[in-house]
Structure formats: C-alpha cells, structure tokens
Amino acid sequence: MRLILHGRTVVPGVAEGEALVSHQTISGWGGIDPATGTIIERRHELCGQSFAGKILVFPGAKGSSGWSGFFQATRLMGTAPLGMLYTVTTTKVALGAVVTRVPTVTDLDRDPVKVINTGDWVRIDADHGIVEVVPAGAE
Amino acid sequence: MRLTDDEKAMLDGAEGPAVAAAMDLLVRYGEALDCERLCDVRNVAGTMTQPSPVKAKLVAEGGWDRAFAVINLDSDEDLEIPQMRVATCQLQQGFSGDAAGIVPYPEQFVRLQDDAEAFYGRKGVTILATCTPYQVGNLPVRGEHVAWMESSAVVYANSVLGARTNCEGTASTGAASLTGKIPCWGNHLTQNRYGTHLVDVRVPVRDFFDWGLLGYFVGELVEEARPVVVGDLAVPELEDLKHFGAAAASSGGVELYHLPGVTPEAPTVQAAFGPRPVPEAVPYGPRERRRTYEALNSQGQHTEVDFVLLGCPHASIEQVRRAAKALDGRRLNSGTQMWIMVPRALKAVADRSGYTEVIERAGARLFTDSCPAMSRAAPPGTKVFATDSAKQAHYLPAILGIEAWFGTLEDCVEAAVTGRWAGELRCD
Numbered sequence: 282m283r284l285i286l287h288g289r290t291v292v293p294g295v296a297e298g299e300a301l302v303s304h305q306t307i308s309g310w311g312g313i314d315p316a317t318g319t320i321i322e323r324r325h326e327l328c329g330q331s332f333a334g335k336i337l338v339f340p341g342a343k344g345s346s347g348w349s350g351f352f353q354a355t356r357l358m359g360t361a362p363l364g365m366l367y368t369v370t371t372t373k374v375a376l377g378a379v380v381t382r383v384p385t386v387t388d389l390d391r392d393p394v395k396v397i398n399t400g401d402w403v404r405i406d407a408d409h410g411i412v413e414v415v416p417a418g419a420e
Numbered sequence: 421m422r423l424t425d426d427e428k429a430m431l432d433g434a435e436g437p438a439v440a441a442a443m444d445l446l447v448r449y450g451e452a453l454d455c456e457r458l459c460d461v462r463n464v465a466g467t468m469t470q471p472s473p474v475k476a477k478l479v480a481e482g483g484w485d486r487a488f489a490v491i492n493l494d495s496d497e498d499l500e501i502p503q504m505r506v507a508t509c510q511l512q513q514g515f516s517g518d519a520a521g522i523v524p525y526p527e528q529f530v531r532l533q534d535d536a537e538a539f540y541g542r543k544g545v546t547i548l549a550t551c552t553p554y555q556v557g558n559l560p561v562r563g564e565h566v567a568w569m570e571s572s573a574v575v576y577a578n579s580v581l582g583a584r585t586n587c588e589g590t591a592s593t594g595a596a597s598l599t600g601k602i603p604c605w606g607n608h609l610t611q612n613r614y615g616t617h618l619v620d621v622r623v624p625v626r627d628f629f630d631w632g633l634l635g636y637f638v639g640e641l642v643e644e645a646r647p648v649v650v651g652d653l654a655v656p657e658l659e660d661l662k663h664f665g666a667a668a669a670s671s672g673g674v675e676l677y678h679l680p681g682v683t684p685e686a687p688t689v690q691a692a693f694g695p696r697p698v699p700e701a702v703p704y705g706p707r708e709r710r711r712t713y714e715a716l717n718s719q720g721q722h723t724e725v726d727f728v729l730l731g732c733p734h735a736s737i738e739q740v741r742r743a744a745k746a747l748d749g750r751r752l753n754s755g756t757q758m759w760i761m762v763p764r765a766l767k768a769v770a771d772r773s774g775y776t777e778v779i780e781r782a783g784a785r786l787f788t789d790s791c792p793a794m795s796r797a798a799p800p801g802t803k804v805f806a807t808d809s810a811k812q813a814h815y816l817p818a819i820l821g822i823e824a825w826f827g828t829l830e831d832c833v834e835a836a837v838t839g840r841w842a843g844e845l846r847c848d
Contacts (some may be wrong), residue, residue, distance in 0.1 A: 289454060290451075291452045292448075292452065300842075302779045306673070310815075311793060311814075311818055312817040312818065313818050321432060321818045321819075323719065323818050324718075324798070333536050341644070342673070343643065343644070343669060343671065343672060343673045344571065344669070345570075345571050345669075345670075345815075346569035346570055346571050346574065346587045346588060346589055346597070347569075347589070347590070349589035349590060349592075350467075350589055350590040350591070351589060353491070353494065353590070353591065354472070354474055356801050357474050357490070359476065369644070369646055370453060370454070371587070371606075371673065372453065372586040372587050372588060372589070372592070372603075372606060373587055373589065373673070375449065375452040375453045376449050376452070376588075376591060376592050377589070378492065378770060379445070379448045379452050379591075380494045380589075380591050382494075386486070388454075416498055
C-alpha cells in the first residue's frame with residue numbers, strides 16, 4: 282500500500298531509492314566515515330551500515346558542528362545518500378542537506394522515522410514537498 | 421527570505437562573485453531553515469586551514485581560492501577570495517610542526533596547513549588554532565550576534581558569555597566571514613533562549629570530573645533542548661563549564677544551558693524559563709551519576725593503557741598547571757604516552773611558567789592546534805586510551821577504533837605512570 286506524505290522543501294529536486302531508516306539521531310564528525318558513507322558511531326543502531334545511494338530517513342543531527350562538512354565530503358567523495366528525510370530541524374542538519382545537495386524534505390505530516398521502514402522504496406519530490414513510500418514487498 | 425538592500429546587492433554581485441556566492445549559500449541555508457531574514461555578525465569562528473584528503477586535492481587543482489570556494493562557500497565557481505569582511509578566526513586544525521617526529525601525522529598535511537595559514541592570514545583570518553577561542557582573547561559580549569562553529573565553543577558562547585550563535589558549520593561560517601551575515605534563526609531569537617528542562621542535582625558536583633559527568637547526563641537527557649541545572653553545585657571554574665558544555669554537546673546537541681545564579685541570562689530559576697512555567701525537575705542523584713560513569717566507561721575492557729589524553733576542549737592554563745603538579749617528579753610508564761592539548765597562546769605561558777619543563781621531564785608532552793580526534797592521530801599501536809574528557813571518550817573510540825577509559829586527572833596520571841587503568845567512581 283502506497284503512502285503519501287507532504288512536507289516542506291529543504292533542498293529542491295527529485296530522487297528515489299531504497300530507504301535506510303535510523304531511529305536515532307546521527308553524528309556527522311566522529312559519527313560517519315565519508316570515504317564509504319558508513320555510520321561508525323559504536324553505540325549507534327546502524328553502526329557499520331552505509332547510506333551511500335540510499336534515501337536516508339532519520340530524526341535529525343547531533344554532535345559536532347562538523348556535521349555539514351562531513352556530509353558535504355560524502356558528496357565530494359561520491360558516497361552521499363540519494364535524498365534525505367528528517368524530523369527535527371537544526372542548523373547542522375539543514376546546512377548539511379544544503380551542502381550535500383540532495384533532495385530533502387522535512388516538517389512532514391507524519392513522522393517519517395515512524396512510518397517508513399528500511400528497505401521501503403521512497404520517491405522524494407522535494408520541488409513540491411511530496412514523498413511517496415512503497416513498503417518493501419508491496420509491489 | 422526577505423533580504424535588505426545591502427544583502428540583495430551582495431547577492432547580485434555588487435561586491436564581487438565570491439561575496440555573491442557567499443550570499444547565495446546563506447539564502448539556500450536560510451530557506452532550508454524556513455528562516456525569514458539574516459542578522460548582522462561581526463565575529464566569526466570557522467575552519468579553513470585544517471587539512472583533509474579532499475582539501476589537498478582541491479588545493480592541487482586550484483589553490484586555496486578553490487578550496488575555500490568549494491568547502492567554505494559550497495560553490496563550484498572559480499572565485500578569488502577577498503579579504504574577510506568581519507573579524508574571523510580559525511578554530512582548531514591539524515597538528516603543526518611542534519608535533520613532528522612524535523605524532524604520527526602526515527608531513528604533507530603539516531606543510532599544507534603552513535601554506536593555508538599564510539594564505540588565510542593574508543586574507544585577514546586570525547589563526548587562533550584552538551577549539552576554545554574564548555580562552556585566548558575572542559570573547560564576544562552578552563547579546564552580541566556571532567557565527568561560530570565547534571559545538572563546545574558554541575555552547576560556551578551562548579551559555580557562559582550570553583552571546584548569540586547557532587551551531588554553525590564550515591560553509592555557513594565561510595559565507596558569514598565574507599558578508600557579516602547569518603540566518604537570524606534559533607538561538608539568535610530571545611524566545612528560543614529560555615530553558616526547556618529542569619535538572620535537580622542531588623549529588624555534590626564540585627570538580628572538573630563531576631561537571632563532565634553531569635554534562636554528559638544532561639546532554640543524553642535533553643538532546644538538543646535547553647537545560648536549566650540547579651542543586652548541589654559548587655560555583656564552577658572556567659574549565660568546569662568548558663567540560664560541562666562540551667560533554668552536553670557530545671552526548672546530545674546542547675547549544676545553550678542556564679545555571680541560575682551563575683550564567684548571565686539566568687539570575688533566577690524563573691528568569692531562566694522566561695514566560696514559561698518551570699517544569700518538574702528531573703533528578704541527578706547517585707544512581708544517575710553511576711549510570712553515566714558506566715556509559716562513558718563502557719568502551720573500555722583492557723586495563724593496559726597505551727595513551728593518555730588531556731586537554732579536550734583545549735586545556736586552560738590552570739589545567740596545565742595541575743597536570744604539571746601531578747606529574748612533578750614522576751616518570752611515565754615506558755609503554756604509555758601522554759599528550760596534553762593546549763592553545764598555542766597558552767603553551768607560550770606554560771613554557772614561560774616552567775610547567776612545560778616539568779611535564780616533559782616526566783615524559784609527557786604539550787601539543788597545540790589540534791587533538792587526536794581532529795587529526796585522527798594517536799601514538800602508533802594504541803589500543804586503549806584514557807582521558808579526563810567526556811567528549812574525547814565519547815568520540816575517539818569511533819574515530820580511531822580504540823578502547824576508552826574516562827576518569828579524573830589523578831586517574832589519568834596514575835594510568836600514565838603505571839600503564840594500567842585503575843580508575844573507579846568514588847563517593848556515590
């Protein structure tokens with residue numbers, strides 16, 4: 282069953298791909314390895330998993346102000362996510378999305394971390410703030 | 421976003437293409453925040469000189485102008501970088517020549533950074549080279565809007581100094597340095613500076629170690645919200661607040677806290693919450709203290725310690741003096757190194773006061789500019805490290821894949837001298 286969410290554009294553009302959902306906030310500096318796009322924070326639920334080429338769905342950013350610089354580095358090193366959906370706006374995550382330059386939407390009418398599961402197919406139309414979710418195995 | 425006439429002119433290129441690119445980034449960023457306007461800033465703390473593989477490649481391609489355009493302005497244009505428009509300082513960076521031969525850090529990065537310092541110095545960037553600019557002469561005043569990055573400096577500026585800054589990043593501070601502007605959002609607005617949570621401390625918090633534990637607890641509790649902390653607290657010293665804020669900004673995303681009777685925007689508990697009701701207090705007692713200590717020490721298994729790190733955020737001169745006192749007449753274990761990170765300006769004071777000599781006689785070292793986490797560098801073969809910094813204990817295991825122990829200065833000196841971790845939580 283297809284799910285449609287509406288939100289606010291952070292970075293315009295259109296992207297689609299498989300979702301990687303984090304229920305915990307993510308650290309940039311000290312939390313990810315930009316060379317591989319992998320989460321490295323040891324106590325993190327996704328430690329060892331890569332968001333490269335995925336739609337990254339997460340509650341927001343935590344930790345160092347290096348957040349945006351590290352996500353910008355994923356773009357420069359070709360390991361960036363395809364798009365981002367997040368719940369809580371902070372300067373770290375907003376600037377991070379801007380310099381990663383991938384379609385990003387926030388302030389969605391339902392919390393994306395709660396309604397999207399890892400492996401779901403997600404299409405972000407950030408030009409119009411529309412997110413389409415096809416649950417894994419639905420089609 | 422609504423731009424003023426001078427901002428529109430900058431965006432349209434009246435002040436050159438680099439300033440236009442800076443304004444373009446600020447507009448993209450402001451819109452991402454759903455922010456209506458920019459505010460004026462005259463004090464920027466950012467990062468430009470720190471070497472990285474990506475930066476080395478960009479400099480090779482197009483010099484520092486290219487590196488600044490891509491990394492500090494998020495622009496793909498070929499830009500010539502003008503003079504900084506407002507006072508701008510470089511925060512912590514990579515290791516410098518003083519670490520050569522001891523710290524395993526690429527020599528080409530040391531040279532690249534020397535080159536960067538020369539370039540940015542000519543552009544009007546003050547090379548403070550520390551995560552604690554407030555320790556070495558950069559002290560914004562209460563109510564001043566600034567654009568700082570470095571989470572531990574941001575929380576200090578907001579909470580202890582009463583200046584107003586969000587936790588900015590490399591690109592937003594780069595853009596602010598060329599425009600004197602930053603999105604007027606979040607911590608810049610009075611209504612976003614009142615407390616959200618009340619924490620009641622029911623166990624004595626008297627020293628650097630306990631302020632760090634308390635900060636780590638509070639950060640986990642409130643995440644990016646604004647804690648107001650009351651209870652059994654001694655009047656903190658500069659280094660206590662430095663440690664408390666850095667810990668809270670590591671376990672959570674705290675950018676602003678209030679200590680009623682201590683910090684400037686909270687003469688009373690009620691004032692800390694402004695027009696809002698004072699919420700029910702969350703207790704911090706012996707159980708919470710022990711749980712926090714155990715969380716910070718959950719990344720240590722082996723008690724043989726190869727490396728001891730002090731000075732995160734960069735040590736105050738008083739911390740250096742205390743370390744010298746604890747090390748005086750002692751000698752480090754042959755298999756254990758000890759580094760103390762300080763701002764270079766304070767290293768000069770430590771040298772002059774004789775502290776450096778005492779520390780080096782024991783076999784420990786003072787280093788400047790950087791830290792093991794920033795530069796991904798520890799003594800070769802390090803498997804287990806010990807530190808008095810909750811922030812470094814939080815980050816370094818992930819960055820270097822090593823085990824961590826967290827404790828007091830005395831625990832750390834003992835580990836450096838004996839080569840074994842014997843720290844434990846006392847008085848609970």
